[in-house]
Amino acid sequence: MDNGRIDGELVTEHQLLELGYRKYTGADMDIYYAIDKCQHVGNCVRGNPEVFEVGRRPWIIADNGEAKKNVIVVDTCPAAALKYILHEKE
Numbered sequence: 001m002d003n004g005r006i007d008g009e010l011v012t013e014h015q016l017l018e019l020g021y022r023k024y025t026g027a028d029m030d031i032y033y034a035i036d037k038c039q040h041v042g043n044c045v046r047g048n049p050e051v052f053e054v055g056r057r058p059w060i061i062a063d064n065g066e067a068k069k070n071v072i073v074v075d076t077c078p079a080a081a082l083k084y085i086l087h088e089k090e
Contacts, residue, residue, distance in 0.1 A: 003074045003083050011083055021083060026062025029070060029086045033060060038081035047073035 005011060013030070017023065021032035031051075044052040051065040051073070062070060067086060074082045 001075050001077070001080070003077055003080055004071065004085065006083075011085060013085060016083055016085075024058055024060035024062055026067075026070075027087070028067040029062055029084050031060050031062045031070065031074060032083040032085070034081050034083075037079050039079040041078055043076040043078070044073055044082060047076055 006015060011032075013023065016032045019034065020036060021034045024031045024033065045054060048065050048069060051062060051070060052060055065073075071084060071086070074084045
């Protein structure tokens with residue numbers, strides 16, 4: 001699954017916020033989460049507990065992991081409750 005896309009197109013922040021996703025900002029990427037889509041499978045927490053920790057506020061800290069690894073974990077979300085936008089390198 002490619003959770004950086006919707007209907008085959010790269011997602012935009014505007015789209016995600018309109019769909020009810022909450023933004024978690026990082027230096028190399030932003031991770032978005034929609035609680036109403038979440039099936040609580042736990043792939044994110046098991047995939048990288050440094051980035052995704054349920055008992056912490058904020059529970060997602062994108063900078064606690066490498067962007068490439070974060071993409072892999074986010075892409076395992078079966079409900080697409082997690083999305084991401086990579087920042088362009090200058």
